[in-house]
Amino acid sequence: MKVPFSLVAVAVDEMLNFRGNISAVVSLSEPLDEQTLQRIANDLNQPATTFLWKEKEKMRVRWFAPDAEIGLCGHGSLAVFSVLGEEQELNSSADTIKGKPLSDNKVEIELSAIPVVKKLEIPPVLTEGLGVEVLEYYETKNKNIVVVENKTVLREMKPNFQKLRESKTFGYAVTARGDEADFVSRTLVPHVQQLEDHATGSSHAVLAPFWSERLNKESMKARQLSPRGGTFRVMVEESKVKLVSKNNRLATGFLS
Numbered sequence: 001m002k003v004p005f006s007l008v009a010v011a012v013d014e015m016l017n018f019r020g021n022i023s024a025v026v027s028l029s030e031p032l033d034e035q036t037l038q039r040i041a042n043d044l045n046q047p048a049t050t051f052l053w054k055e056k057e058k059m060r061v062r063w064f065a066p067d068a069e070i071g072l073c074g075h076g077s078l079a080v081f082s083v084l085g086e087e088q089e090l091n092s093s094a095d096t097i098k099g100k101p102l103s104d105n106k107v108e109i110e111l112s113a114i115p116v117v118k119k120l121e122i123p124p125v126l127t128e129g130l131g132v133e134v135l136e137y138y139e140t141k142n143k144n145i146v147v148v149e150n151k152t153v154l155r156e157m158k159p160n161f162q163k164l165r166e167s168k169t170f171g172y173a174v175t176a177r178g179d180e181a182d183f184v185s186r187t188l189v190p191h192v193q194q195l196e197d198h199a200t201g202s203s204h205a206v207l208a209p210f211w212s213e214r215l216n217k218e219s220m221k222a223r224q225l226s227p228r229g230g231t232f233r234v235m236v237e238e239s240k241v242k243l244v245s246k247n248n249r250l251a252t253g254f255l256s
Contacts (some may be wrong), residue, residue: 002254003028007046008079011199011230011245018229020248021199022046023063023079026255028053031060034069040255042066047194050076052083052090061090061097067193072142074111074201074243075230081107082247106246109201113209113241114142129164129190130174132157140206143171143187150176151184155225164190173203175211181231182220183211199230201243208234208241 005026012020024044031053032040041049041064048070051062061080063073070076072094080090080099087100099109117139126146127134136147148154154176164172175185185207187200197203204222212218218237224230233244 002256004252004254005044006079006083006252007250008082009248009250010075010078010082010201011224011232012248013229013231013246016223016229016231018223018231019198020228020230020245021048021075021197021226022250023073023076024049025076025079025083026051027083031055037062037064038069040064047197048073048076048079050080052080058091059088061092063092065192065194072111072202072205074109074203074205075199075245076201077109077111078107078201078243078245078247081109082249102244104246105248106244108242108244110240110242111201111205113236113239114140114202114206115209116140116145120144123167125163125167126172129160129167130157131160138210142202142206143173143189144169145206145210146172146174148174148176151178151225154184154186157186159188159190159196161188161190161195164188171203173200173206175207177211177215178221178223180221181223182215182217183207184223184225186225196226198226198228199224199232199245201232204232204234204243205241208236208243212236 009020063070138145171189187197235242
């Protein structure tokens with residue numbers, strides 16, 4: 001049996017030379033066991049592989065990096081709607097995500113906003129690991145928010161991932177107020193193979209409500225200053241965040 005898959009680059013912006021984040025989207029006729037899903041994701045070797053199937057009239061989804069399952073993957077969800085081509089609701093163990101294709105290769109998803117839990121003391125391992133001054137530090141139930149001075153500090157930051165692994169914190173959304181964009185960020189995940197993510201939907205579910213409150217804006221432009229670069233339009237509506245990105249469908253094929 002041949003299983004169709006597509007490779008989709010999410011959050012691209014050709015004007016800025018932002019190449020976005022790639023997800024494979026694998027369309028299944030039935031769910032597969034975790035070991036098989038992980039093997040396929042490892043073989044495809046993309047930042048995320050999104051597995052999609054219908055179960056009891058609901059569209060189910062799971063996401064895997066090459067080395068581990070991903071609890072919540074925003075860019076993988078955005079990639080789905082470049083493949084489905086229709087409005088749908090994705091059901092996962094982490095969230096229910098609504099999405100739809102828009103015009104000009106853009107897609108939109110709506111997922112739950114991830115609020116700040118509390119402000120934290122800035123640990124030495126964080127400042128040493130990032131190699132820059134940290135202005136503020138916040139805990140969330142996804143990636144912790146790290147505020148730095150400006151875009152230049154963020155872009156030129158050279159993380160020491162070995163140092164960051166001395167902390168048990170899974171990931172960091174390092175961010176600053178923007179100039180051309182409302183805010184900018186980088187996502188660091190020192191405990192997994194990738195280390196830095198390129199364009200991260202889940203980080204923007206964290207950062208959108210954070211910056212919305214600070215800037216008193218419900219709709220914002222966001223740029224992720226990773227090596228590949230990514231750009232999102234983010235909108236905050238009560239307890240929900242909408243993300244809009246431009247996607248490029250790079251390739252299609254079959255798994256055997």
